Amino acid sequence: MNIPIITPLLINGLILFYKILGGNLGIAILVFSVLLIIVMRPLTKPYMASMKKIKELEPQISKLKKKYGNDKMAFSKAQADLYKEKKINPAAGCLPYLLQFAVLIALFGVFTTVFSNINSVQKINEQLYPALKFTQNEMVNTKFLYMDIAQPDKLNRLIPGVPDMVPGIFIILATIAQFLSVKTTAPYISAEDKLARKTKSGTDDMAVAMQSSMVYTLPLMTLYFGLKFPSGLALYWLVFSVVNVWQQVSMSGWGSLTPYVNRLGLLKSSPQN
Numbered sequence: 001m002n003i004p005i006i007t008p009l010l011i012n013g014l015i016l017f018y019k020i021l022g023g024n025l026g027i028a029i030l031v032f033s034v035l036l037i038i039v040m041r042p043l044t045k046p047y048m049a050s051m052k053k054i055k056e057l058e059p060q061i062s063k064l065k066k067k068y069g070n071d072k073m074a075f076s077k078a079q080a081d082l083y084k085e086k087k088i089n090p091a092a093g094c095l096p097y098l099l100q101f102a103v104l105i106a107l108f109g110v111f112t113t114v115f116s117n118i119n120s121v122q123k124i125n126e127q128l129y130p131a132l133k134f135t136q137n138e139m140v141n142t143k144f145l146y147m148d149i150a151q152p153d154k155l156n157r158l159i160p161g162v163p164d165m166v167p168g169i170f171i172i173l174a175t176i177a178q179f180l181s182v183k184t185t186a187p188y189i190s191a192e193d194k195l196a197r198k199t200k201s202g203t204d205d206m207a208v209a210m211q212s213s214m215v216y217t218l219p220l221m222t223l224y225f226g227l228k229f230p231s232g233l234a235l236y237w238l239v240f241s242v243v244n245v246w247q248q249v250s251m252s253g254w255g256s257l258t259p260y261v262n263r264l265g266l267l268k269s270s271p272q273n
Helices: 005-020 025-056 058-068 072-085 094-116 121-125 169-185 188-198 202-227 231-252 255-264
Strands: none
Touching: 005 025, 005 072, 005 094, 025 058, 025 094, 072 255, 094 231, 121 231, 169 202, 169 255, 202 231
């Protein structure tokens, strides 16, 4: 999917790093991905800070739910008053967060444009600024470790004879990283589940069900698309998910991974939850 304003900038940025880093598209993707995340961090920080404050108010919100029961109007007003008292804006940072998602979508367009024309520098040149254009006989290097990043990452490229549908190392790592990303982003589900059973409203039950579904749906989507699309996407998604876990843990703790991390004794050096 191409986003007219963003996609050309990202294509040129990726090729710029490709040329600066010695002509290796895999390394260019890794470095360019980290740079993009760093650039977007100030934009997403208000969102994550707002979510952290809201998480800290969960015990008070739970008390309000018990107090007002099925009176949704009274609960909504009390909740809004609490947010106002604590100077919390639930919508803070949403627009920058949507911008980050738009960049993610645009990157799919970037990789599609570059990889689908990998053997035709003339078509890639149509997207590039004059200073970055390839020469007529220049070939784009897509080799990275055992992979051709213009092709899906499959284990048979490393171990001949392995069935074609077995995912490669980077797809597996990206899937695991996506799983951890969703788990750290989700609140401590077990606590919410207990609250849901104490209330007659189905709102909490629906939220818990959606969170539980995403924990498995998004990693499975990462696995599926990783087998269908060029492995450059798996590289980006791995970096994106790992950095997202780091950001989430540094801002608001381990989320629904809290009980597991607590068993390992890692919470001593992590943010309070």
